[in-house]
Amino acid sequence: AQKITQTQPGMFVQEKEAVTLDCTYDTSDPSYGLFWYKQPSSGEMIFLIYQGSYDQQNATEGRYSLNFQKARKSANLVISASQLGDSAMYFCAMREAYSSASKIIFGSGTRLSIRP
């Protein structure tokens, strides 16, 4: 069965510092996709970044990068030069297979707080 584990319930980081949010996953399917979503206090889920299991390079989107270590089954999110607006809940998620028809399994989330 699929499982996503986020071991950091909360993190505090100084503005402009880089931050790494941890995520490990478990699946027996060789084809899967990994996602990170941001959920501010307003409640909407904002897509940040995606990594396919067969992608050779780590995904990057602006200040976000995904440190994908397939053998260790980890998919950590790295945010460079953190900003006050980065304060939010962050969810790691996985979908088995590449099809849009597959449900997404979410982790329990990490609450990130950026200090000025």
Next chain:
Amino acid sequence: GAGVSQSPRYKVAKRGQDVALRCDPISGHVSLFWYQQALGQGPEFLTYFQNEAQLDKSGLPSDRFFAERPEGSVSTLKIQRTQQEDSAVYLCASSLVVEQFFGPGTRLTVL
């Protein structure tokens, strides 16, 4: 509209009442998902539609939960005889290829 919309944004129901939550997906998106998010937790899958066909309803917690998408566009999640444990945010998402686009959610409070 440009994104997924949901209505109502907030719903308060007395225990035992029936509620209906609406989701308008992004136009042209074939896949539609419903998730339930309890306070302080990650969203949990409820059900999935491909066009009008409900292909996966394995996450529905009981037979009091029912979802439909009769014309392959708008979807309604209905909860009958609501109970306090149904209090949560209900998120709808639509997808075309890879990314799932989420709506703002409906916060349901059952008193």
